[in-house]
Amino acid sequence: DYRRECGQRYLEEIRSYLRDTPTAVHLVDEDFAIDNTILDSELEELKKKIVEVASQQPHWGEQIPTRWFLLEQQLMKLRDGGRKVVRLCEVETLNKEGTVRIKDSEELDVFLRYLHETGTIIYFSIEVLRDNILLDPKWMIDALKILINARPNLPGNLADNDTESNCSAASAARNCIRQRWTDFKEKGILTVELVDAIWTKKNYPDLHEHKKHILMIMEQLNILAKPRSFNENGEKVEKYFLTPCMLRQESPREYVSLEQDIRLVSTPVLCCVFRGRYLPPPIFHRLIAACITRWPVSKKKETSEHLIFCGCCMFDLDLFHRLTLYCRNDIVFARITRLVIDEDKTLEARLCTRVRKFITLNLSKITSCLGQNLQYDLRIQCPPSREDSEDSIVGLSPPFDMWFADEGHDPDAPITREHMNHARLCVVLVTVCGNAMRDVLSTHVSPPHTDIHQAILANKVKLTSRQGRPLLNADQIKVVFPDPHGKTTGKVDQFDLSLLYILIRNISTVPAPVRGWGYDPQDQPRDHSLGASVERIRSYRNHIIGHSMNGEISQQDFDDYWSKIDAVLDEIELKLGKQGYRAQLEKQKTQVISIYEAC
Template identity: 50%
Template sequence: LVEVWMNSVHSCAPPDNEIMNSKVTPPPVILVGTHADAIEQAGKEEQMTRVPDAASSPAHSKKQHKLDYRHEICENYFREIRDHLKDKPSRFHLVEEDFDIDNTVVDSKLEGLKRKIVEVASQQPYWGEEIPARWLPLEQVLMNLRAQGHKVIHRSLLENMNQAGGVQISTDELDLFLRFQHEIGTILYFSTELLKEKIVLEPQWMINALKSLITVEEMFVLRHAPSVSTMWYEFRNGKLYLELIDALWTKDRNPDLHDNKDHLLLLMEQLNIIAKPTLCIDDESEIKELNYFFAPCMLHVEPPREVIFPEPHEHTESSSVMCYVFTGKFLPAPIFHRLLAACIAQWPLATKKREKTIENQIFCGCGVFQIDNYHKLTLHFSAYIIFMRVTRQGIKDKTPSPKLCVEVREFIAKVLNKLIGYLGHSLKFEEFIQCPEYNGESVNSLIPVDLLKENAEVRCDFHDNIIESNKFLKFWFEGESDPILPANNTDGQDEDDVDAPITQEHINHARLCNALTTVCSNALREILLTNVPPPHTDIYKAILAIEAMLKKQLNKDQVKLVFPDPQGLYTGKVEEFDTSLLYTMIRNVSSVPAPSNGWGKPPNDNPRDTTLGASVERIRIYRNHISGHSVDGKISQPDFEDYWAEIDEVLREIEIVIGNHGYLEDLEKRKNQAITPHEAHELQKTFQEYKKQTEGK
């Protein structure tokens, strides 16, 4: 549980490389153990052996010994927590000193904790920042509304009170005020398109709303129609149906919850308490929202060992285990929960008969899905790794279908990439294959897919066994024409040999690279040059005006490109700026307004944000996604078509704002343009260099 909370904190932290390089301070966490008074001694024997006789040692009373024993237990507990987190990125958040607090007395350690909180807080960069005095009347308004029993108010009510007050603040400042109140925990408020119209005055009320579903008495549910009872039992397996919510949050039973049901559900989704599955129909041409939510908080049962490590059976056979290992050893649980939600929407849960009941195969951190009549997918995660295995049942044919495995892999990878972008995380994952001897003991027995593709045989150092590459790759990468070289590379081919054969997937990647480095860069360049912030007359003067700030934003190579003259005279050329640098300049120098979700975050798609800022942000996201393929330099045909259509749409939206510059025609020409192996190789090198630069910033 501690790790869950620490991961939750870390998911809001800056990138790990900035923390480790001491560029930023991570949100601090102080470990506090309450109810230290409740710690009991192991037993009478323990007490007799450890407590000296009071007469023989009056200075060391039984009371003092009890305190010493309790202190030892607490120290061991804190040490175990720190040992558990020592190899995890969330360890950076821990403050050195821990506190165990006695709840039955006025513990002197409580004062020490207060002093520590102030000490740690005073070291944060925001400490000492002044709060506008004109905010105080609005703070009092919120307090009064809360005292009157209001749980939720419309933002318009606060706006009207602001206008009627003696001291008024602007709409933008009101947004800042609300975000500040949210950050310090007095309200719940999100400025997203779907949530910005309401303000929750009591954050605890939202928790009580979820509690009302979890703790409802079974007899109350049974008094409803059989369908409600069925849905209540489904809720125990993580499915929260809208009909169940309607039955429990009625006007007479829970009027506040009934009146604010839609907003509460959106809040729970925003906070990753629940997730809404969507069903992809006809190759994603149609997206259908289902009438239930996935509630991972309801899943408490750990998966049985036989689910994770199935025993051999004469009528079943499993694929190799595909693994997504997240770099930085960090995978926020909400990402996996939303992945499970997507899988629940895509495939039915597998079932298993236990005694007289049939149970869905859904567990805490694991799900088993019935892909078709013969195949099952087992998906689970541990720490920062997602594992998946496809198993087939059969008598004559029990070998899992490679075609189906490829479809599963592409679906999972696509969902993960979209979730990472949607949730605003700068996460990356790499593909591995699990050694067949793996038994959960070490990640050193996971073999990189790239290594398997490059060698006919690979040795697992952990188990000291040889793995035949094709045997394990065939399930997940069928149809990919990567030549697997002999282990000793007898043909002498160098990896930089530009005459090496390239596949259609290499060409797809190269064409996307070409589109981004030419057409998209030209569009960004035009946006930068035509959106000069006043009072400047050209973009070069605007750049010089914030030179000091820009040099902090750019890496060394970019600084040399933008400010090449050591005398300080601007001699840089916008024509030489790549997509990454153009994005930074548009964001920091130009007059282009930020998209509705802000810079650095995926723009709104429902409704779609079509502003220039949103278009710039989408190009950045596409380049980041495509650069993630720069190691193997391949993109499947379906992904290529998706990316190309998205780029086409963004360029179309840009030209609506800035006028026709021929970007769409240029893009269309490049879609089927012939690309030589040398050109593909050079484009891949360009994107590899871009990837290194962005990771090293």
């Protein structure tokens, strides 16, 4: 039915997002679309599945000591009596008064962590949090809800019957609180003053009493991000918080688009590509918070709206330079732009270098503080017209233009021959080979006698089927079917090599190579079929673009790749009866190329 279909569509989007990440090992095949407004029979099936999965865990079947159960009952009795927070010393006293006692502080810590992991309490054993234990986890949700639902006409701690002598001061205080509320709603910046005005002693005595501890727990749970930054002089910590859940608006496309505005000059986009393509959201949120301590958030000139969004923020580095920092597909992107004044298109190279050092230093510190042993590589996005493509991230070997201006190299010096070889092959694969792949697809569409758009629409179910694993991931579906109703298709010239390969393999009449699809065609040098040519282009794309770690290719390897690509294009010309690909290739070999043309 419709409910189940919607549920499966939503769950498949989540599954496709997680499929190529380390989290994929936790996915199960079954979907459970449960309606909470009725007594849904699916709920029982979900319970059975949870028990089935849980029973496979190594701790399943382990016995819980009776002394744990008795102490848990004592804590629950306090909670049922209205207590929200209990101190660790009180728990120790309850344990000593019990008939069966937990042996020592080490076992007590294990017991409390067990209750935390089962969702019974909130307890962290780190030094700054271990002395206070939240007995009701739901109370934390209520506390956040109270903050989010607050209104601008907050009375705060100000009495409504202020005397005339205090009227001016009270009015100023109210205006200050209203401004804090506006910052919270627009920029997600939560100040302690605003918290005091919302969690008043009169209305929320428990929240007011334990305010400091609750805020620290929210930070530990990554509900809040304390703006703290690191530089060569040490750590800087602000007294307010960034609240990511308040940043609900997606960033407008023009703020992250790589389409060049003639009024602006821009650096190549620096990419922090995390290995395994796994980037926990709190890391990016804390990076934004760190940048807030260093630079002011930019404002839109026409409306004075702060340019901070969900997954994107812009900062004014100085009067002329602006940093755009955004996150997509578990990659952190950074770009610096400058307004062209009197035809001066130069970027301040040392400023770019300082920004790069600040970003990389804070990313390393943040991942370390969160206990995340995450590694990332610095890359450059290439080319601008493929901003959402898997082919758009190429290897980077520092030093590289103005991002690495102070590494002992002239930022205006030409790139090395090895860099140029790699860049030239990237351009050839994306342009010449991309054109050849598009022609292969358009001349071998299925059903026959249809154009490529009709063929894609005819195969929509096959491409996006929610039964099992769809052929296209969520991002590719958006490119192929930009219309939410699926009645039109995207522009074919926007299909990257990875997408073209999937379409040729699955909705065209191109015969599979001798060994079948997905195998390295180098093992079959005598296979000159059209399918083998497609596989060879895929293989070259993976080795040159996808798996490059330093953005360099030696002259010998360059010549080898070039001759192989030339041979593949020759085969495609013969099979399609169409000339021109090899001529385009030859033109690229002698074309004057700079790193800005490539990236």
